[in-house]
Amino acid sequence: MTRLLCVILLIASGRAGAQFIPTFEVASVKRATGGGPAGDVARNVDPSPGSFAMRNVPLRMALEWAYDLKGYQVVGPPWIDNEERYDIIAKAPGPAPNAQMKLMLQALLTERFRMKLHREKRELPVYVLLRGKGELKLKPGDAGGQPTQVGTATQITFKNQPVSRLAGMLTARMDRPVLDLTGIEGVYDYTVETGGLGFNGQPPADPTAGPSIFTAVQDNLGLRLESQKAPIEVLIIDAVQRIPTSN
Numbered sequence: 001m002t003r004l005l006c007v008i009l010l011i012a013s014g015r016a017g018a019q020f021i022p023t024f025e026v027a028s029v030k031r032a033t034g035g036g037p038a039g040d041v042a043r044n045v046d047p048s049p050g051s052f053a054m055r056n057v058p059l060r061m062a063l064e065w066a067y068d069l070k071g072y073q074v075v076g077p078p079w080i081d082n083e084e085r086y087d088i089i090a091k092a093p094g095p096a097p098n099a100q101m102k103l104m105l106q107a108l109l110t111e112r113f114r115m116k117l118h119r120e121k122r123e124l125p126v127y128v129l130l131r132g133k134g135e136l137k138l139k140p141g142d143a144g145g146q147p148t149q150v151g152t153a154t155q156i157t158f159k160n161q162p163v164s165r166l167a168g169m170l171t172a173r174m175d176r177p178v179l180d181l182t183g184i185e186g187v188y189d190y191t192v193e194t195g196g197l198g199f200n201g202q203p204p205a206d207p208t209a210g211p212s213i214f215t216a217v218q219d220n221l222g223l224r225l226e227s228q229k230a231p232i233e234v235l236i237i238d239a240v241q242r243i244p245t246s247n
Contacts, residue, residue, distance in 0.1 A: 066102050132224045178225070192220045
């Protein structure tokens with residue numbers, strides 16, 4: 001009896017400790033037939049939170065959104081880049097924040113595409129943000145003030161923001177991650193010219209709209225961007241099928 005009770009308790013504790021993975025109430029994943037340019041990232045398609053659609057998107061784009069990754073962090077067969085497109089329409093059981101929707105999409109993609117995944121760190125090209133040779137051109141901010149970020153076509157102004165926020169913005173727009181290795185702590189007010197900076201790793205539409213971001217970071221902030229290699233966590237697709245399973 002004592003042994004049986006221990007077994008029951010172990011099973012119960014195992015179930016209690018199991019991680020709950022939210023899933024969509026209904027979901028449709030189909031190969032798209034429209035062709036043309038890839039669609040937008042996932043977004044709500046009606047006013048009620050918990051519903052969204054991704055239309056005419058390659059699998060890579062869906063994975064990037066689901067796992068909060070950049071393109072260089074997803075490693076898989078070449079066809080996931082653009083050869084195949086999919087329409088993904090889903091609805092959660094009720095209102096759900098994006099963080100929960102992403103978990104649901106992870107589970108959906110794994111199931112429908114029969115995916116096997118793992119994470120590992122690989123040495124990848126990066127830019128590191130370092131102190132420049134001259135004086136810093138950062139104005140101390142208000143630690144208790146509201147952090148803001150306001151941009152135009154040619155510049156972005158950060159207020160009450162750490163230098164790491166600049167690194168995050170550059171990572172989103174450059175062709176590789178940007179790591180903050182300045183060692184600068186606290187919050188600051190600063191403006192950086194971005195006319196010579198493109199989006200998503202692409203060059204700017206007008207290369208003459210402003211200085212290169214390398215020059216701007218040095219001239220505007222007294223910092224510098226340097227090319228290096230560093231270990232970055234990536235998502236590896238070990239197995240995946242092109243045709244999703246039936247809805």
